[in-house]
Amino acid sequence: MKAKNTNSKKALQVVLVVMFALISFHGNAQLKGGHILGAMGLQSGTQAPENTVSVYVPAYIYTANCLRNGDGDNIGNPDLTMFITGVGANYVSDFKILGANYGATILLAGASNTIQGSYIDSKSNFAFTDMYVQPIQLGWHNKKADFVFSYQMYIPTGKYELGGSDNSGLGMFMNEFSAGTTLFFNEKKTFHFSALAAYEINGKKKDTDIKTGDILSIEGGIGKTFYCMNAEKTAPKGILNAGLIYYFQYKVSDDKIPVGSFLTLEPDKDHVSALGAEVNYLHIGCMTQAGFRWVSELGAVNRFQGNTFFITLAHVFSLKKK
Numbered sequence: 001m002k003a004k005n006t007n008s009k010k011a012l013q014v015v016l017v018v019m020f021a022l023i024s025f026h027g028n029a030q031l032k033g034g035h036i037l038g039a040m041g042l043q044s045g046t047q048a049p050e051n052t053v054s055v056y057v058p059a060y061i062y063t064a065n066c067l068r069n070g071d072g073d074n075i076g077n078p079d080l081t082m083f084i085t086g087v088g089a090n091y092v093s094d095f096k097i098l099g100a101n102y103g104a105t106i107l108l109a110g111a112s113n114t115i116q117g118s119y120i121d122s123k124s125n126f127a128f129t130d131m132y133v134q135p136i137q138l139g140w141h142n143k144k145a146d147f148v149f150s151y152q153m154y155i156p157t158g159k160y161e162l163g164g165s166d167n168s169g170l171g172m173f174m175n176e177f178s179a180g181t182t183l184f185f186n187e188k189k190t191f192h193f194s195a196l197a198a199y200e201i202n203g204k205k206k207d208t209d210i211k212t213g214d215i216l217s218i219e220g221g222i223g224k225t226f227y228c229m230n231a232e233k234t235a236p237k238g239i240l241n242a243g244l245i246y247y248f249q250y251k252v253s254d255d256k257i258p259v260g261s262f263l264t265l266e267p268d269k270d271h272v273s274a275l276g277a278e279v280n281y282l283h284i285g286c287m288t289q290a291g292f293r294w295v296s297e298l299g300a301v302n303r304f305q306g307n308t309f310f311i312t313l314a315h316v317f318s319l320k321k322k
Helices: 002-027
Strands: 052-068 074-076 080-097 100-112 131-141 145-155 174-184 191-202 215-229 236-251 257-259 263-265 271-283 288-301 303-318
Touching: 052 288, 080 131, 100 145, 236 288, 271 303
Parallel strands: none
Antiparallel strands: 052 074, 052 080, 052 303, 080 100, 100 131, 131 145, 145 174, 174 191, 191 215, 215 236, 236 271, 257 263, 271 288, 288 303
């Protein structure tokens, strides 16, 4: 009886793989990676100050308003909203590696309607999703520019089953390397432009030979920093950043979707670009920060196109000895 159930499950999996592959081939659908676009914006190439721990609560909302094919034509109007929130922490030390401050980040989050790829049936309840861990984060600070380099991984802790309707994770281990800079155009560093490039290398999905292609993401912005002075105008009570932000994402290598023993589908690669705005404010007295980003996508090919909203609340703890 057990062997019969095992065979039935395998047969079902084969059918699901074939169905997904045919849908992918027909619509040039793409598999999604773990990188969350919109998580970085103004001063994306700048590390937080040394000897600090920032505890933050992000809220990511992505609303898809159309699905575009390989020619960029609209082939569907999904009613899909993906939501992610959780609790994270970022640590920056005074320990130096190659002249850079060492830091690390972790994020534990939950997600609903996790988008697995470019197909409309991506609805699921809110549940624990894949874990984000950044064990290596290096930051350099110069008079005219800041630089960052990091390695991060996405650990498949969210629920995933091939063909499952309630998946909260992507079912694969993901490695990612990032490097970026923030350029300052004046001595006070109040006018700046940033760019951060991230290259994501994806493993095979759980219990399958399905493999998402490598993904390149570029994020940043151009903005202005304003110092909000106290009533006596003797010291700043807050720091306000505002400006325009952008992101690009390109599938660098083809997805691999095996069908049977002799055929592997490789759908056309996808890409998207986006423009938007950001404003964030740090209250110096209580060292609490709030930020808001809105980015509207355009020029999508072989993927969803929509709007990204990213809200962040954070508190910064200083580790400096008084």
